[in-house]
Amino acid sequence: MLAYTLFAGILFGLYFSLVGLGLNLVFGVMRIVNLAHGDFLMLGAYLAFWLYTLSEVNPVAVIPLAFALFVLIGLPLYYILVPRLLAANDPEMLSIILFFGLSQVIEALAGIVFGRSERSIPGGELGRALAGFVNLFPGAKMESGPVEIFGQTFPAAWVVAGLASLLAVLCLYVYLYRTRLGALTRAVMADREEALSTGIDTHRVSAIAFAIGIALAAIGGVFAPFMLGSITPAMGVEATVTSFAVIVIGSLGNPLGTVLGGIVYGVSYMLMQSYLSSWANLLPYLLLIAILLVRPSGLLGRQVRLA
Amino acid sequence: MKGRMIGAFAGLAGLAAGGFATATALRAQEAPTDIKIGTLYASSGRYASISMPVHYGLKLWIDQKNAEGGMYVKAYDKKLPIKLVAYDDQSNTATAATLYNQLITQDKVDLLVADSGSVLTSVAVPIARDRKMFLFDQTGTGAAFFTKDNPYIALMSDPASTIWPKPLADFLSYDGPNLGIKRVAILYATNEFTGTQANAVKKFLKDAGDKVEIVFDQGVPTETSNYTVLINNIRAANPDAVLHLGYAPNDIAFLRNLQDNGIKFKMLFCIYPGLETELLEKNVGEKGLQYVYTYVPASEIKYDVNFGMNLDQFKDAWKKKYTDGKVEFGFNSVAGYTTGLVMEKAMSVATSMDQLEIRRAVFSLSGNLKTLDGTFALDETGGQTGELMPLGQLVPDKDGHIHFVSLYPHENANGKPVYPRP
Structure with a gap:
């Protein structure tokens, strides 16, 4: 039982790493808190649901589409909202208010368009995608359905979401450390004023980071019907809170910290469910308080907030 | 004398008529617009x-x-x-x-x-x-x-939660042992509705003489959206029957997680496959609802x-x-x-x-x-006692479409339980 709980916690946590990754990137680059992060996740979830309902598009195939679409949404949204925000005296605080308002608007509009009831995509779809991928390799034979890892059986959706999360982290690292734009992004993350004074177009760099941030949220949303039971227009708030806990645990502004934060959250959550189930949903808040008291910069933090 | 009597009657009638007219006028005056x-x-x-x-x-x-x-x-x-x-x-x-x-x-x-x-x-x-x-x-x-x-x-x-699950508990106590049901797992969301139902089930089982043993009894927050680990833990307890008491989103997540894990319990009871069948079908699919035990609500019975x-x-x-x-x-x-x-x-x-x-x-x-x-029908406290819901099971027909079969109480039954589920 303990082994299963731990493995499940790691897989579950990897998914929440993906969920928190975009929020962390946006905070790291712009020092603003995107409280509508979970609502972009919700929109990604409805995109996957809508395409599946319309023509049974497998959610895995929706991932590149969701990424492209939300990058295209994110770029103009950045220029509409963020530059004025960054020019304010206290952009961090104002961002909370502004994005809370945006969150409410997105939720209300989604409710009107999609209805308020729970919606899902059949659980076997990700299993089919995984089996289809594995069977591409010569000699491989895998049936769609639960996946066995070290003698323990897990839903295929968890494995696919975990792999997608690792891939997203890898891509983000390649972007940040192997591309010129990534280097510029890191420069802005380190010191926005200094980056500006060296001639870096900080708004262009930030806009791309913002767009990638919400696109990552949307990719997390594609997996939400499988990881969170079902989707509703109101699911964004809870996703934002959990994401926030994950990135604070790991450390604000550090993508690798988000992975660690996600795994700590996932394992702790599953342990709570197994041994103290009634209190499991208090976990994000308990971890937040504990981390802020013991190590305010997060597990992998280097005093980012004080830099 | 007769004339005075007639006059008096006329006066009384006049007064009564006047009074009635005044009362009607008052009523009309007092009546709100809506x-x-x-x-x-x-x-x-x-x-x-x-x-x-x-x-x-x-x-x-x-x-x-x-x-x-x-x-x-x-x-x-x-x-x-x-x-x-x-x-x-x-x-x-x-x-x-x-x-x-x-x-x-x-x-x-x-x-x-x-x-x-x-x-x-x-x-x-x-x-x-x-x-x-x-x-x-x-x-x-x-x-x-x-x-x-x-x-x-x-x-x-609907019936008060304290009496709502009686058909379920009685089925387990009186029909269960004959079917081979001896060990029961209860997983419930910790809110007034399902928490009360969980307590009521336990009380009814106890009152019936503990004919079945509760081998798993755990509450989870109502906001729970993932049950994979809990399902694994329930399976480890090896129950003959699993009662999942939650709201619609809980049931959706639970039933989907069961399917995703490829786990089938011999008997599974959930509340909302009966209460919101259309919603559950959209989210879980008919296959995921097959052989699930649930309440048979008024939306399925032609009273x-x-x-x-x-x-x-x-x-x-x-x-x-x-x-x-x-x-x-x-x-x-x-x-x-x-x-x-x-x-x-x-x-x-x-x-x-x-x-x-x-x-x-x-x-x-x-x-x-x-x-x-x-x-x-109400009891003295205002609790509903008349609209009781029988226990039923969602059984597939030859085309795989599910329909309700009422099981308990026996006087409402129109079929036999399928146990263990295929």
Whole structure:
């Protein structure tokens, strides 16, 4: 039982790493808190649901589409909202208010368009995608359905979401450390004023980071019907809170910290469910308080907030 | 003498006629332009999927009555149009508390109707009681709502949670051992509705002499959306029957996680496959609901009615009115409409709009009113005792489409349980 709980916690946590990754990137680059992060996740979830309902598009195939679409949404949204925000005296605080308002608007509009009831995509779809991928390799034979890892059986959706999360982290690292734009992004993350004074177009760099941030949220949303039971227009708030806990645990502004934060959250959550189930949903808040008291910069933090 | 007698009679008749005319004039004068019904609904959040069908059911009744010129109100001896004052509590109890107060103190509604479900009703109960406002409790079944010292509440559409699971518990105690059911696992969401049901099941099992053993008993927060580890833990306890008591989103997540893990329990009971079958089918699929034990609600049983539409008529009216399919038809839609019927019947009986008179009128219907939800019957605390739900099972036909088979009590049964599930 303990082994299963731990493995499940790691897989579950990897998914929440993906969920928190975009929020962390946006905070790291712009020092603003995107409280509508979970609502972009919700929109990604409805995109996957809508395409599946319309023509049974497998959610895995929706991932590149969701990424492209939300990058295209994110770029103009950045220029509409963020530059004025960054020019304010206290952009961090104002961002909370502004994005809370945006969150409410997105939720209300989604409710009107999609209805308020729970919606899902059949659980076997990700299993089919995984089996289809594995069977591409010569000699491989895998049936769609639960996946066995070290003698323990897990839903295929968890494995696919975990792999997608690792891939997203890898891509983000390649972007940040192997591309010129990534280097510029890191420069802005380190010191926005200094980056500006060296001639870096900080708004262009930030806009791309913002767009990638919400696109990552949307990719997390594609997996939400499988990881969170079902989707509703109101699911964004809870996703934002959990994401926030994950990135604070790991450390604000550090993508690798988000992975660690996600795994700590996932394992702790599953342990709570197994041994103290009634209190499991208090976990994000308990971890937040504990981390802020013991190590305010997060597990992998280097005093980012004080830099 | 005779002339004086005639004169006296004439005088009396004149006085009586004058009095009647004055009274009628007064009544007409006192009659408001409309009857205000105040209620809340949750358009978003955890309880939207159980709140919106109830709200839509109530609205359907109101629109019907207004199309007929209004509702007859005996207190004013005339038909009055119904004005609905409805606010969105977004599934938030704090918001709901503020809005219930607003309905009573600012909007001064004539009739107060709670939002759907025990969680959002729980904040209405003390407010209604303190404000001495009779609460039409639509589907809030929490045991703590109904006490002898609170006359300001009655449950409209489903049995109180303390008696609701009796058919389930009795089935386990009396039919279970013969089928091979000896070990039972209970997983429940820790809220007033399902928490009370879990306690009631345990009590009924104990009262029956502990014929089955409870091998797993755990509560989880109502917001739980992933059950994979819990399902694994339940399986480790090796139960013969699993009872999952949660709201619709809990049941959806639980049943989906079961499918995703490829696990089949020999007997699985969930509440909402019966109550909101359409919603569950959309999310879990028919295959995921096959052989699940559940309650057989009024939306599946054609009760004889002596007031309002019968089930077929209501279903047709629902489909005609709500064509976009965003809110599913099910037990909760029937519940909202039933609330309207109870209010209509009570208003035709109440001699004044005094809240205790409204209570008297509602209680006078007990045992006499038969709607599409069954026989409306109340105990002295306002708890519903008439609209009991039998235990049933969702069994596939030869095409794989599921249908209800009623199992317990035996007098309601129309089939045999399939155990263990194939």
